[in-house]
Amino acid sequence: MTAAELLGPGGPLAANLSSYEARPAQLAMAEAVERALAEDRVLLSEAGTGTGKTLAYLVPAILSGRKIVVSTATRALQEQIFYKDLPLIERTLGLRPNAALMKGLANYVCKRRHAELRASPDAENADVSRTLSLVDRWIERAEGGDVSGIEGLTEDDPVISRFTSSSDTRVGQSCQYYSQCFVTRMKRAADAANIVVVNHHLFFADLALRGAHPGRVIPDYDAVIFDEAHQLEDVATTFFGVRVSEARISRLLREVDSVLGALERTGFRSGRLVDAARNAAAGFFAAVTRGAGAPEERVTLERDFWTGDRQEAWHRLDDALDGVRALAESVRSELVPGGFTRLSALRGPDVRALAEGLEVAARRASEAREDLATIVDGASGRVTWLDVGARSSALGSSPVDLSSLLRSRLFEVMPSAILTSATLASGPSGATGPRAFSFVRSRLGLNADTISVAELVVPSPFDYAERALLYLPRDMPDPRDAAFLDRAAERTAELVDITGGGAFVLTTSLRAMRALHRALLGRLGRHRVLVQGEAPKTALLESFRASFEAVLVATASFWQGVDVPGEALRLVVLEKVPFPVPSDPVMKARARALEDEGKKPFTELHLPIAKIALKQGFGRLIRTSADRGIVALLDERIHRQAYGRDLLAALPPARRTSDLDEVKRFWSRTSPSVADRG
Numbered sequence: 109m110t111a112a113e114l115l116g117p118g119g120p121l122a123a124n125l126s127s128y129e130a131r132p133a134q135l136a137m138a139e140a141v142e143r144a145l146a147e148d149r150v151l152l153s154e155a156g157t158g159t160g161k162t163l164a165y166l167v168p169a170i171l172s173g174r175k176i177v178v179s180t181a182t183r184a185l186q187e188q189i190f191y192k193d194l195p196l197i198e199r200t201l202g203l204r205p206n207a208a209l210m211k212g213l214a215n216y217v218c219k220r221r222h223a224e225l226r227a228s229p230d231a232e233n234a235d236v237s238r239t240l241s242l243v244d245r246w247i248e249r250a251e252g253g254d255v256s257g258i259e260g261l262t263e264d265d266p267v268i269s270r271f272t273s274s275s276d277t278r279v280g281q282s283c284q285y286y287s288q289c290f291v292t293r294m295k296r297a298a299d300a301a302n303i304v305v306v307n308h309h310l311f312f313a314d315l316a317l318r319g320a321h322p323g324r325v326i327p328d329y330d331a332v333i334f335d336e337a338h339q340l341e342d343v344a345t346t347f348f349g350v351r352v353s354e355a356r357i358s359r360l361l362r363e364v365d366s367v368l369g370a371l372e373r374t375g376f377r378s379g380r381l382v383d384a385a386r387n388a389a390a391g392f393f394a395a396v397t398r399g400a401g402a403p404e405e406r407v408t409l410e411r412d413f414w415t416g417d418r419q420e421a422w423h424r425l426d427d428a429l430d431g432v433r434a435l436a437e438s439v440r441s442e443l444v445p446g447g448f449t450r451l452s453a454l455r456g457p458d459v460r461a462l463a464e465g466l467e468v469a470a471r472r473a474s475e476a477r478e479d480l481a482t483i484v485d486g487a488s489g490r491v492t493w494l495d496v497g498a499r500s501s502a503l504g505s506s507p508v509d510l511s512s513l514l515r516s517r518l519f520e521v522m523p524s525a526i527l528t529s530a531t532l533a534s535g536p537s538g539a540t541g542p543r544a545f546s547f548v549r550s551r552l553g554l555n556a557d558t559i560s561v562a563e564l565v566v567p568s569p570f571d572y573a574e575r576a577l578l579y580l581p582r583d584m585p586d587p588r589d590a591a592f593l594d595r596a597a598e599r600t601a602e603l604v605d606i607t608g609g610g611a612f613v614l615t616t617s618l619r620a621m622r623a624l625h626r627a628l629l630g631r632l633g634r635h636r637v638l639v640q641g642e643a644p645k646t647a648l649l650e651s652f653r654a655s656f657e658a659v660l661v662a663t664a665s666f667w668q669g670v671d672v673p674g675e676a677l678r679l680v681v682l683e684k685v686p687f688p689v690p691s692d693p694v695m696k697a698r699a700r701a702l703e704d705e706g707k708k709p710f711t712e713l714h715l716p717i718a719k720i721a722l723k724q725g726f727g728r729l730i731r732t733s734a735d736r737g738i739v740a741l742l743d744e745r746i747h748r749q750a751y752g753r754d755l756l757a758a759l760p761p762a763r764r765t766s767d768l769d770e771v772k773r774f775w776s777r778t779s780p781s782v783a784d785r786g
């Protein structure tokens with residue numbers, strides 16, 4: 109049977125699933141995916157919320173019999189595919205998916221690092237000791253090694269990063285724990301599977317690593333399916349770039365210290381090299397951040413940045429890191445079997461763990477030096493930047509144009525690729541046509557003649573016209589006006605009054621998020637006003653869902669990938685059109701590159717990005733066919749500026765109004781249960 113036959117009204121899904129609804133859009137997408145996999149083509153598919161796109165790509169992927177990596181944006185979405193969608197396919201369609209789940213390495217306990225931390229003097233620290241006791245109890249009987257399974261461990265526990273794996277702490281096959289290692293087990297399961305479910309971070313971290321790096325974990329595959337594909341350029345930018353933060357250097361030095369500290373119990377003295385490196389790092393970050401922008405601002409570093417005391421500070425740090433590398437290597441050579449001398453009396457697995465820790469530390473010190481050199485060199489085609497953080501600053505170098513990189517590293521070597529998302533096209537809502545995917549094609553390198561690309565837009569089956577209202581006030585100040593945030597808080601409070609809470613307030617900056625949160629706390633006495641950052645994201649969303657009347661103020665990471673179906677979320681307030689920050693170094697460099705090609709950055713870059721982000725923000729509201737509610741966009745420029753019409757055309761076909769009374773009338777016509785509870 110074909111995928112469309114299996115999923116269609118006469119097939120086994122319809123026969124075995126009591127809640128089955130015929131979804132023509134899903135069948136159209138399943139056919140297109142099947143064809144693209146069979147013909148080794150790239151498929152770009154925008155599938156509106158509710159089309160059932162996950163089954164539309166999973167079923168053809170399983171039927172193809174090929175080894176396929178399915179990559180999505182978050183761990184929660186990975187788990188949904190692995191623990192819900194694939195078992196549903198098995199139950200209802202009788203297919204045997206043979207799948208494996210691979211999360212990012214930081215989700216797995218590294219037995220070597222755990223042993224290393226156990227043996228270090230830090231293990232006596234009360235916080236570390238409390239966390240380690242939870243891990244110790246769990247590790248003996250653990251099957252999968254996923255830290256989320258450790259009872260009593262909170263996801264924001266700072267000790268977690270000290271015993272979990274990562275690409276830069278892996279030793280590879282020489283590790284003494286290799287055969288019983290959780291990451292090795294996960295890798296073996298993925299080797300044997302046909303469908304490997306990963307996330308974009310893991311996918312691009314893996315793709316960016318060169319050669320036989322021990323951090324590479326994804327097995328070879330025949331095709332790749334990207335869900336939430338609108339995020340690919342951002343994620344790839346991170347992983348094809350380099351970043352050196354104060355936190356990265358101090359983590360490295362702390363771990364070297366910790367290993368050497370464990371050896372000091374035996375009378376070994378490491379000298380003051382690590383302290384000297386710490387001072388060099390402090391001096392370096394003081395020199396680069398002196399006179400730089402305000403905290404939380406990212407600034408471009410021009411070529412003449414590396415002169416005078418900054419250059420000297422870099423040389424000092426580079427020498428110090430090289431000293432640490434040499435020390436780690438020489439001490440390690442004394443710990444390995446047959447190694448000499450002062451330390452040769454030491455034996456046992458702990459010693460081996462310490463030796464492996466030093467091997468990793470030496471590699472990390474070298475990689476930090478290389479990355480710093482890349483940043484200072486400022487190669488053409490890259491932009492270098494500085495993030496001034498309140499606690500830790502960072503320097504980085506990012507590729508400006510990923511199109512040729514992705515083309516040569518991915519799409520030309522992996523011709524069969526499916527890219528899908530509810531927001532991938534940048535034309536009018538639901539429209540196909542020659543320019544529907546022009547933005548994503550140009551950004552990801554899919555414009556070349558060497559790559560065969562098919563396109564498909566399938567609209568959402570939801571009745572937006574009936575169930576959603578888009579409120580676009582005309583009486584707000586310009587978002588750049590000093591009075592805007594105050595007025596935005598006032599209008600938000602009026603809207604919250606109408607729906608009785610159940611609201612997301614999504615801002616485009618941390619500054620606006622804090623200001624709106626403060627202002628709403630004062631205005632919304634009877635509602636719980638939550639704010640991003642006050643608790644981990646999952647805990648925050650649980651509180652929001654449980655409360656029914658809560659208001660959650662958040663920024664970028666809540667505009668997408670957040671799923672609150674049902675009545676708990678019935679109002680989404682968007683502070684303003686989510687244009688990218690034009691002063692952001694990567695954005696600025698990309699705009700300049702377009703200008704150099706004679707193109708207009710606003711229409712070719714800023715506007716399509718804003719459109720996709722706006723569609724994402726709107727998309728938080730209606731998650732099932734039974735949902736209803738209001739989206740308010742408080743940015744009155746949408747009425748005045750030429751781009752307003754273009755942005756609005758991209759949104760789902762909800763009714764629109766600028767009249768608050770009309771909002772009240774719409775709401776009073778909604779589910780009585782919602783109105784009563786509000």
Ligand code: SF4
Binds near residue numbers: 221280291
């Ligand atoms: S093989 Fe890698 S992840 Fe596994 S225990 Fe060793 S260092 Fe840790």
